[in-house]
Amino acid sequence: xxxxxLLSTPRQPEPVDVKNLNPKACGLELSPAxxxxxxxxxxxxxxxxxxxxxxLDSGQGGDLPFTRKPITFFRQVxxxxxxxxxxxxPHAADTFPPDAIQRAREYLGAIPGGLGAYSESKGAAIxxxxxxxxxxxxxxxxxxxxxxxxxxxxxxxxxxIMRTLLRDEQDCILCPIPQYPLYSATITLxxxxxxxxxxxxxxxxxxxxxxxxxxxxxxxxxxxxxxALVVINPGNPTGEVLDAENQRQLESLVLIADEVYATNIxxxxxxxxxxxxxxxDMGPDYATVALVSLNSTSKGFYGERGGYMELANFPPAVKExxxxxxxxxxxxxxxxxxxxxxPGDPSNPLYEQERRAILESLKRRAQLVVAAFRGLEGVxxxxxxxxxxxFPRLTLPAGAVAAAEQQGQQADFLYCMELLDQTGIxxxxxxxxxxxxxxxxxxxxxxxxxxxxxxxxxxxxRFHRTFLERYGGGTQxxxxx
Amino acid sequence: xxxxxxxxxxxxxxxxxxxxxxxxxxxTINHDxxxxxxxxxxxxxxxxxxxxxxxxxxxxxxxxxxxxxxxxxxxQILGQKPISFFRQVxxxxxxxxxxxxxxxxxxxxxxxxxxxxxxxxNIPGGVGAYSESKGAVIxxxxVxxxxxxxxxxxxxxxxxxxxxxxxxxxxxMxKTLLRNEQDCILCPIPQYPLYSATIKLxxxxxxxxxxxxxxDWQATxxxxxxxxxxxxxxxxxxxALVVINPGNPTGQVLDWExxxxxxxxxxxxxxxxxxDEVYQTNIYAxxxxxxxxxxxxxEMGPEYSxxxxxxxxxxxxxxxxxxxxxxGGYFELVNFPQDVKDxxxxxxxxxxxxxxxxxxxxxxxxxxxxPGDPSHELFAKERDGILESLKRRAELVVDTFRSMEGVSCxxxxxxxxxFPRLTVPPAAVKAAANQGKPADFLYCMELLDQTGIxxxxxxxxxxxxxxxxxxxxxxxxxxxxxxxxQKFSEFHESFMRRYKGENGGS
Numbered sequence: 001x002x003x004x005x006l007l008s009t010p011r012q013p014e015p016v017d018v019k020n021l022n023p024k025a026c027g028l029e030l031s032p033a034x035x036x037x038x039x040x041x042x043x044x045x046x047x048x049x050x051x052x053x054x055x056l057d058s059g060q061g062g063d064l065p066f067t068r069k070p071i072t073f074f075r076q077v078x079x080x081x082x083x084x085x086x087x088x089x090p091h092a093a094d095t096f097p098p099d100a101i102q103r104a105r106e107y108l109g110a111i112p113g114g115l116g117a118y119s120e121s122k123g124a125a126i127x128x129x130x131x132x133x134x135x136x137x138x139x140x141x142x143x144x145x146x147x148x149x150x151x152x153x154x155x156x157x158x159x160x161i162m163r164t165l166l167r168d169e170q171d172c173i174l175c176p177i178p179q180y181p182l183y184s185a186t187i188t189l190x191x192x193x194x195x196x197x198x199x200x201x202x203x204x205x206x207x208x209x210x211x212x213x214x215x216x217x218x219x220x221x222x223x224x225x226x227x228a229l230v231v232i233n234p235g236n237p238t239g240e241v242l243d244a245e246n247q248r249q250l251e252s253l254v255l256i257a258d259e260v261y262a263t264n265i266x267x268x269x270x271x272x273x274x275x276x277x278x279x280x281d282m283g284p285d286y287a288t289v290a291l292v293s294l295n296s297t298s299k300g301f302y303g304e305r306g307g308y309m310e311l312a313n314f315p316p317a318v319k320e321x322x323x324x325x326x327x328x329x330x331x332x333x334x335x336x337x338x339x340x341x342x343p344g345d346p347s348n349p350l351y352e353q354e355r356r357a358i359l360e361s362l363k364r365r366a367q368l369v370v371a372a373f374r375g376l377e378g379v380x381x382x383x384x385x386x387x388x389x390x391f392p393r394l395t396l397p398a399g400a401v402a403a404a405e406q407q408g409q410q411a412d413f414l415y416c417m418e419l420l421d422q423t424g425i426x427x428x429x430x431x432x433x434x435x436x437x438x439x440x441x442x443x444x445x446x447x448x449x450x451x452x453x454x455x456x457x458x459x460x461x462r463f464h465r466t467f468l469e470r471y472g473g474g475t476q477x478x479x480x481x
Numbered sequence: 482x483x484x485x486x487x488x489x490x491x492x493x494x495x496x497x498x499x500x501x502x503x504x505x506x507x508x509t510i511n512h513d514x515x516x517x518x519x520x521x522x523x524x525x526x527x528x529x530x531x532x533x534x535x536x537x538x539x540x541x542x543x544x545x546x547x548x549x550x551x552x553x554x555x556x557q558i559l560g561q562k563p564i565s566f567f568r569q570v571x572x573x574x575x576x577x578x579x580x581x582x583x584x585x586x587x588x589x590x591x592x593x594x595x596x597x598x599x600x601x602x603n604i605p606g607g608v609g610a611y612s613e614s615k616g617a618v619i620x621x622x623x624v625x626x627x628x629x630x631x632x633x634x635x636x637x638x639x640x641x642x643x644x645x646x647x648x649x650x651x652x653x654m655x656k657t658l659l660r661n662e663q664d665c666i667l668c669p670i671p672q673y674p675l676y677s678a679t680i681k682l683x684x685x686x687x688x689x690x691x692x693x694x695x696x697d698w699q700a701t702x703x704x705x706x707x708x709x710x711x712x713x714x715x716x717x718x719x720x721a722l723v724v725i726n727p728g729n730p731t732g733q734v735l736d737w738e739x740x741x742x743x744x745x746x747x748x749x750x751x752x753x754x755x756x757d758e759v760y761q762t763n764i765y766a767x768x769x770x771x772x773x774x775x776x777x778x779x780e781m782g783p784e785y786s787x788x789x790x791x792x793x794x795x796x797x798x799x800x801x802x803x804x805x806x807x808x809g810g811y812f813e814l815v816n817f818p819q820d821v822k823d824x825x826x827x828x829x830x831x832x833x834x835x836x837x838x839x840x841x842x843x844x845x846x847x848x849x850x851x852p853g854d855p856s857h858e859l860f861a862k863e864r865d866g867i868l869e870s871l872k873r874r875a876e877l878v879v880d881t882f883r884s885m886e887g888v889s890c891x892x893x894x895x896x897x898x899x900f901p902r903l904t905v906p907p908a909a910v911k912a913a914a915n916q917g918k919p920a921d922f923l924y925c926m927e928l929l930d931q932t933g934i935x936x937x938x939x940x941x942x943x944x945x946x947x948x949x950x951x952x953x954x955x956x957x958x959x960x961x962x963x964x965x966x967q968k969f970s971e972f973h974e975s976f977m978r979r980y981k982g983e984n985g986g987s
Contacts, residue, residue, distance in 0.1 A: 010713050011663075011718045011719075013751035014751055015751045015790075022657055070609045075575055076576055078576070079575040082568055082575050083565075083569050083572035085568075089588055091582075094582075095588070113557035113559075113806065114557065115804075116556075116804050116807065118553065118555045118806060152836060153833060156832065166511060167512065170500075190511075219500075220499050221499065222497050223498050223500060226500075226502075290505050315506050315507065317507035318505055318507050321514055321515055324517070325514060325517075325682075328519045328648070329645075329649070329652070330648060331806065331808075332808070333645060333807055333836045
């Protein structure tokens with residue numbers, strides 16, 4: 001309750017200063033574990049790399065800087081939608097395939113004001129219809145466009161959900177460790193508590209229901225409320241793809257399924273199954289499990305700022321609140337997450353060729369990166385079954401641990417900073433994602449172009465040898481800890 | 482109500498109550514989310530969408546055959562054309578192969594091609610890659626250049642954050658400045674409800690300062706002082722002053738003297754000045770010009786120019802370009818400590834980056850074609866055509882309102898809205914109260930039901946207690962305007978008839 005005027009101390013003006021900002025926004029009240037996860041993906045090393053301006057960026061999963069071409073059809077449609085006069089230009093037929101022209105006309109016809117007008121807050125109806133159709137084709141279960149929110153990237157959806165679910169510090173969100181630090185950052189930002197559950201590196205990064213139950217029980221004993229479970233499938237940074245059995249075990253609480261890497265699957269015999277499909281397949285007994293499915297145009301094989309969130313089994317009153325939240329930022333940008341060209345369409349052959357080439361190249365690079373790390377002394381690396389990252393585990397000398405501590409850092413941060421300084425290769429230390437205590441990892445993408453892979457592997461191998469020599473052998477970080 | 486961390490800890494140590502699983506429901510989600518309101522997309526707007534569906538499906542029974550969207554500053558949905566040069570550059574950036582095509586020179590003017598090339602050469606990965614979190618360097622440089630030319634004072638591109646619309650900048654500032662309910666933000670009443678919504682959302686308190694309708698919507702420093710002193714004596718801290726110039730919904734354009742007074746007040750009370758300047762190119766009143774708060778601040782002498790913290794916000798959604806759907810904007814920080822700027826960088830980075838197409842659009846708007854450029858003639862024609870049309874429509878709308886019974890309307894000096902004041906018969910006030918609504922809500926709902934015209938009630942923006950207003954845009958195309966103003970007048974007459982005299986009452 002605000003103090004009454006009789007009892008309160010009058011407030012004097014004070015200048016804006018980092019000490020009087022919202023501590024949740026600034027992470028000043030964070031636990032040590034979360035401080036490490038302080039949005040490491042764009043932290044000190046990334047900033048230094050920008051300063052170096054070296055374009056051998058292995059640190060971020062937005063892979064287009066590497067001359068990887070975008071999908072032609074999508075860009076053609078977007079270009080026509082940007083400048084609709086092209087449609088009537090006499091040169092249009094020579095410059096664009098007929099199905100791109102037709103698709104642009106379809107969108108412009110169905111979106112009042114084209115790309116220039118605010119759309120509905122959940123996104124233009126036609127775009128949601130196309131997304132819904134895609135989801136239905138993928139899962140074999142209906143998708144209602146009123147349950148879809150298109151967003152400026154999947155991150156926005158995470159912000160909205162955390163904002164809504166978290167009331168105070170007693171509210172917890174179960175997060176995988178290692179995790180993509182958007183989750184730790186937003187949980188802190190919106191005043192909740194991160195409740196970790198550890199993925200088991202020895203068992204392909206699977207989560208055990210026992211571990212989850214233990215975490216929930218522990219929280220319960222402390223008077224905390226567990227609000228949701230975050231699952232990232234395929235995993236980031238860990239790269240595992242869950243199997244349906246594991247998915248079924250995880251259906252409980254509000255499930256936040258981060259599925260942005262749904263189309264990045266490389267491992268033989270693995271396929272992506274959405275949590276929505278698994279949930280619906282589990283039948284009416286599970287019709288009350290609330291599910292948030294998140295997807296993005298940034299991954300897969302596209303690359304622009306778009307995404308969506310689908311809500312299943314949420315009460316209408318809660319969906320209204322989420323609609324209202326979306327409306328306060330008016331609407332998402334019309335990035336047109338779209339249906340690809342179908343077999344028989346003029347653009348289909350090129351589209352299929354481009355898509356296959358990208359995915360097969362990613363698969364080859366996934367294997368190359370894993371092999372490169374497994375060739376280093378004291379390094380193990382789980383296979384990259386999906387997503388865009390390898391997350392090798394490093395055994396680092398005691399001398400390195402000590403040197404890092406003196407700088408107030410973790411040993412993997414030191415490793416990654418020196419790797420950057422000496423080779424220009426940008427990675428993110430495992431401490432940025434969380435890891436089992438006493439272990440060290442780093443996250444690298446699999447995105448450098450294939451022709452650079454050899455050089456990158458050799459540079460890392462040379463650096464690794466030098467690092468071990470410099471810090472004098474006698475390793476730490478093995479499982480004995 | 483947030484528990485303080487002290488009491489939470491005490492709860493834990495003393496006797497934690499085991500929490501049972503509870504389903505997600507509107508009772509168990511964050512109360513600040515539930516409490517926040519945003520009338521611009523509220524009940525009336527939602528109903529108008531339902532009407533549009535009905536009309537599209539050819540359903541009968543509505544007393545109108547078209548929905549007129551006068552509720553939201555969304556020009557292109559009403560047929561305003563985008564600026565050719567901007568769209569040409571954007572389309573080339575989206576599909577760079579076009580530039581290699583033999584017909585490129587026939588399809589695109591050379592300066593559009595050159596500009597697209599310049600951007601693509603300097604943005605790694607083009608529109609398809611994540612950029613820096615504050616926006617791609619070259620685009621911020623262009624925006625900085627445009628700001629410097631506008632104001633005659635330098636702009637450092639590292640003090641610029643490009644954003645998906647201006648709204649994210651407001652979210653970041655509120656999130657960062659508001660620690661708890663004791664922290665207040667001074668907001669003009671009437672205000673654009675993004676401010677009230679975000680203040681609520683981030684757990685702060687709105688401290689109103691009333692704009693005086695009878696004096697061209699100006700605010701007096703005496704009134705500001707009184708509001709601040711009262712808040713301070715109640716143990717509240719005042720963190721910032723929001724000024725919307727040109728005003729939304731009120732449409733006034735501040736003059737230099739007024740702006741100086743507000744800056745001095747901020748210095749005295751150590752307030753951050755949040756300057757919402759998204760309508761800076763929508764100026765219609767003769768003799769009025771836009772002066773950025775940055776410019777005024779920089780010309781006030783070092784004790785102000787080097788000290789008053791200022792956040793200047795702009796957007797691609799308004800002006801004469803109206804690119805609402807693309808989501809672009811920026812905020813510039815002046816006189817902020819470096820470590821505070823570092824925190825705002827971090828907050829921006831949690832959303833990775835703003836969409837690059839929107840960033841490009843912002844850079845284009847701040848650096849449009851210049852006299853002598855191949856595209857300049859067409860650009861100037863399009864720009865001036867739109868602005869002159871907006872001015873004509875502003876005058877028509879104001880004149881119409883002034884001719885209605887019991888209605889007064891301040892001049893629309895700038896922005897995109899008229900905000901007439903209605904004198905509502907007591908019987909209407911009562912009827913509205915019976916529905917649990919303010920009278921202007923009733924007015925706007927009946928206006929929608931009977932004419933298809935969508936507006937936003939003044940209660941959505943805040944107003945002097947006991948007064949009623951409605952916000953309408955000036956955006957319906959000139960071809961529709963005659964219809965719109967006539968229907969509005971007819972509705973108003975019938976509303977007044979119904980609720981006055983023998984026909985009024987229960």
